[in-house]
Amino acid sequence: MMKLLASGKRLDGRGLLDYREIKIENGVVEKAEGSALVSMGNTKVLVGVKIETGQPYPDLPNQGALTVNAEFVPLAYKYFEPGPPDENSIELARLVDRGIRESKTIDMEKLVIIPGKEVYVVFVDVYILDHDGNLVDAAGLAAVSAILNAKLPVYRVKENGEVIKMDEYVPLPVQNCPIPVTMVKIDDKILVDPTLDEENMASAKLTITLTKNGEICAMQKSGLGAFTLDEIVEAQKIARKKSSEIREKFFREWC
């Protein structure tokens, strides 16, 4: 394997900076307000977006609320156990959350129904269906795609203060398109979009999420190893290039 890497190729024939084949399918779950199924090689992640109403966060009374949760369901991988989210699924959910939140992908201020009392709550649920590495990028892409194609149920406030759900939908107000790029370090080489085997071999993993303007909005190193400053700066350049490639290919209208 190391010899392969030295010559710039991986076990599956990819170059070090190549993604596996990515497929995105939207609207697969009609009952959800938004949904997307992403496959990246053998990795499959489904994200469902449900939009409900509720009270705003006390320190953000004039904004909608966003919650991201991830389920590493047992059918996806032999080592996923049923039960409450473990540190890996919590880390993934929070990382995807930061990507969406910090880039202000959803215009939260447009999600207010009654200021200070009733707002839209956007639930983004990440469902891992098949684990072959790089769950973060697949989940991040699926979440973005589901959100960009989600429909917002219209609520009207009557004169007497009652809030009623209308039978119409408008698109969710979106204004950005964050794309995460995950890289691992094996030996001293940086590889993009690791398979499960590559993740297990790697000494460290780094995810960098970029907005449509090329700004960094989230970053997370995970795994047991460490990066030099140069490697991090190089990773950032790679992430910028790959995220715009993916944005160009799948989300052109949002760029």
Added chain:
Amino acid sequence: MRMVEKRQLVVPGDLLAEGDYVAGENTYKEGNRIYSQKIGLVDFDDKKIFVVPLKGRYVPKIGDVVIGQIVDVSLSGWTVDINSPYKAVLGVPEVVGKSFSPKLDSLTKILDVGDVIVGKIVSFDRTKDPALTIKGEDLGKISDGIIVKLTPTKVPRLIGKKGSMINMIKRETGCEIIVGQNGRIFIRSRNPEKIELVVKAIKMVEEQAHTTGLTDRVKEFLKTVKGVKND
């Protein structure tokens, strides 16, 4: 080139030397640089640089004499707590003769949970817990005394060069003392005041192990106290 002097206090990550040197105990080499792994005092032996740590848990070594406490009994033998990341096993053949056929209640009659023993480490590697024997001179169950703790890395100081410190303490106090490499020391005497003296001497070693002239100071202390008592 050496960056430190003998007996200099170093901490993890301190650069000790650069160049053609050998990384000794508690140091590691990265490229041609040697760094300390622990808090301790530097020492060197020609090209070998090592650190004598001030703190640390006991890691078993074959041949070490240790003092431990029985924590479990099974048909194959006893499990012993030796103040280490690993519990030690004391197999039946290392306690009684080969012709002995073990029955659980007869085993507890020989050694029971809570008993204290002096044993010797006969085997230890990365895949198995350390194994003890109590067959041998000065080994076996011990009682009627007290056990004092000492940081394991300071035991060599308590023993001294060729036993100079420990033999001096034995002479000055007349107590029976067994020193376990694992930082457990057994003291027995008919005179409780003498035991207290030994405890105080051990405390001096704990606090001043890294200083020079300690043997003389401990001797002074023991002689002074004895002197006062004789007035």
Added chain:
Amino acid sequence: MTEIKKLIDENGLRVDGRKLDEIRPIKIEIGLLANADGSAYIEQGRNKIIVAVYGPREAQPKHIGLHDRAAIRCRYHMAPFSTDERKSPAPSRREIEISKVIREALEPVIFSEYYPRSMIDIFIEVLQSDGGSRCAAITASSLALADAGIPLKDLVVACAVGKIDGKLAVDLSDVEDKLGEADMPIAYIPALRKISLIQMDGIFTEEEFFKALNMAKDACIKIYKIQKEALKQKYLQTEKE
């Protein structure tokens, strides 16, 4: 109408009077817990964090032991009285994620292969929190590990750099983190010149990111000197007695 708080005043000073590249005052105490194998206490600004290390000790339950090295466990936990509003004692998702990243920040320096089938526990309790607690926790955890006599490649030191009122600033306090535009904690291993933790939330341009990374590394080196001094002082004192 909420008043927009300015985080940097006309003199370029921050809410607590610091300059942009100034870290908060740090106070360290080592070996303060009798039961733990190693311990350290740190105050950084108004953060008050205590860390205890137990180990290497027998892996309990046995199945968490690894055949070729020590299993490292880390628990970052905030006391209910540590924040402005009382926090429930149950571990939150944030604490679980932080426990993971702290463990991964410290693991690269621990010679865990010396102690197969054992475990090393790092317990972090945040008694008072004021921004940057994960960084202060990492700084203190390294000291607790060294105090426990666990062999390390180096001490790990951590500090965050953020963006407030459009300017890069070192070691953000809680109010700066909440009202600021970006926060990026890093953990640095000086002897290896490597970064073992990096996270970021907010918005950075490529240029800001590069500057912030170097600012953070410089701040870490300052704190590293404080760490080493504290360790040497503790043990030199014993020598003087």
